[in-house]
Amino acid sequence: MVKIGDIELGDFPLLLAPMEDVSDPPFRAVCKENGADMMYTEFISSEALIRDAAKSIQKLDIYDYERPIGIQIFGEKIESMREAAAIAEEANPELVDINYGCPVKKVACKGAGAGILLDIPKMQKMTEEIVKRVNKPVTVKTRLGWDTSTIRIVEVAKRLQDVGIQALSIHGRTRQQMYKGEADWNPIAEVKNHPDIHIPIFGNGDIDSPQKAKQYKELYGVDGIMIGRAAIGNPWIFNQIKHYMKTGEELAPPTLSERMDAVKSHLKFSVEWKGDKKGIFEMRRHYTNYFRGIPGFKPFRARLVESPTYEDTLVIINEVEEVFHTESLINQ
Template sequence: MEDVSDPPFRAVCKSNGADLMYTEFISSEGLIRDAIKSRQKLDIFDNERPVGIQIFGGDEEAMALSARIVDTVNPDLLDINFGCPVKKVVSKGAGAAVLKDIDLMVRLTKAVVNSTSLPVTVKTRLGWDDASINIGEVAERLQDVGIKALAIHGRTRCQLYKGSANWDPIASVKENPRIQIPIFGNGDIDSPEKALLYKNRYGVDGIMIGRAAIGYPWIFNEIKHFLRTGEHLPPPTIQQRVEVIQKHLHRSVEWKGLKAGINEMRRHYTNYLRGLPNIKEYRLKLVTISEVEEIDDVLEQITNSYDGYEFKPRQVDMDSMAYSCG
């Protein structure tokens, strides 16, 4: 998730139960050009392992060269993004655009596999559109050129993030006797109930969570606890939420610098504080203040103002779950 899954965000996810994390996706062309932003995305830390670095691109030579660059920082694995649906990526023939040319996808993947000593995994979608769902062929051919795991988002590129994710094709890949690599499902998992239901219904080896963790990193431990016990953890208190916000903020400033660190945190406050009544005034302060100490003061005010407030558990729409699983 570009501009989201950076080291500060990964730190709060790891401390709240995430088992495996990926960097923001990195342009292969940017790495080769030594672009500062692309190079910075290679930053990984021992306390977040196991961690994978994710790259994208549409040129074999560039992908091979970038794989060699990734090798030098020694992540636990290298992931290829063949799933990003956004226009600025697709228009360059990368991300989900490669789903329109499986031969090219295979060549790109093979170029990466042959250029690194790291395990190579792939993240992709079901296909370009409903008329060209080709994930079955994709899975077989990518396995044949050496990938070690495949994560599948249950939407086509044309769906973007609209509608419900369709996990039936993911299950078909998992059930294919030719497929021996782990298959991970992705799309619409935003509660412990859904995680358990989808895991049992579709038989995947693991579940990938993206958007649901933004501003709510507790989801990882909540899901793991529910899978083990069938019981829910209580929602995080206001004190716990503010502690995580501060950890995220301070790490963001430390890693990105004062201005960028503060500015990029602003996208997270709404999600962290979701559910609090009459929070608009405080939130407005958080997104306009430019000093860490002042932000800490506002967060302390929020803690005091909402001390004892009982958050409601996340609501799960069982009807939408049944529809998604049908």
């Protein structure tokens, strides 16, 4: 049984990665329904949180059906991060997570996210102050290093563990790589297998199939896997991985009806939570994957990404369902 503090996550938990403008309550809802064991909010700016910025405050919204869930914060100032952690704790998540992995220039080049990998003593001090400030378990998500010449992930893990973090998720790329190239899980395994490391270690990067999840579990010995981009428009990946690991057999892909139910549910929640304009806009990134593999979908996608209202979008989705359901009946 993998545990973070008193939070029991099962024998090999699958975590939904925090993704900016993706890991919001509507997306988390469909992922939870389809087998995610632990989820995180989108990352939240510490400076915005302590200034009561509306967008950041909204990101604190969590719902009971999502639990267990962590609120993730980022920033470059230790005092701001301490106070943001306390604000996050008041929203009553199961844990507070620190983002030391975001590679985006506007974050990392200010010394936040992956930028703090250039100053490991500061990383350790910031983490220690956050652990002292809150009562909830504190966890960290990070990368291997800033670039290949600064990979000190075993040292990072030991120092963060020493100041009290209760789990560590590691993305198998450097900041310099961004999301390019192949994730290297060997350093993640080095952390996991180090005799001085006793907290759960979760691997992240490039897991996009049940087969790969099982292979990486066996090769690298991690306590669980964090899945990010592969879940976009494909929340079924969590249950597919679980089924494959348990039986060695692949689950059948979601039916057209299951896809439609998921996309409608996701869209409805997105509009309710964000409002019509933003809810419609931010759903656009999900359609390609929700309808992947359906021949002839491209013209419908073009209409979906241009649709201005919830009602118009729902009409197009229902049309997709009718057209492709009819075609599948004809082809049977």
